[in-house]
Amino acid sequence: MVTFVALMKHLAALNKYFWKYKWHFGLGILFVVLTNYFRILAPQLTGFIVNDVVASIKGTNAAHTQEKNYDYLVQLLITWYNQSATNKVLLTGITLLILAIISGFLCF
Numbered sequence: 001m002v003t004f005v006a007l008m009k010h011l012a013a014l015n016k017y018f019w020k021y022k023w024h025f026g027l028g029i030l031f032v033v034l035t036n037y038f039r040i041l042a043p044q045l046t047g048f049i050v051n052d053v054v055a056s057i058k059g060t061n062a063a064h065t066q067e068k069n070y071d072y073l074v075q076l077l078i079t080w081y082n083q084s085a086t087n088k089v090l091l092t093g094i095t096l097l098i099l100a101i102i103s104g105f106l107c108f
Contacts, residue, residue: 031106038103042096044074049092 018025048070070078077095081088 035103035106038099041074042099044070045092048078
């Protein structure tokens with residue numbers, strides 16, 4: 001079994017590359033984090049719009065069925081969507097498309 005110290009001894013040869021390319025490495029980590037963040041937003045938005053459509057079909061008030069544990073950006077989008085009640089589904093579809101494009105761009 002390889003110990004942690006032995007593994008770090010083998011990886012010590014890579015330290016010079018980490019220091020040489022530290023900005024590239026940092027940008028890579030930032031892009032991975034942002035990509036995962038934008039991929040998390042899409043299911044939250046989809047869940048919101050599905051709950052809203054189901055509530056409108058049943059004739060109940062959608063405000064009672066909304067959960068308040070959405071991400072901050074999703075909550076901002078929800079308040080923006082609620083201002084124009086006629087185009088919620090269209091606006092959500094366009095927003096999901098934009099989130100997919102941003103997430104795909106950050107993957108490159």
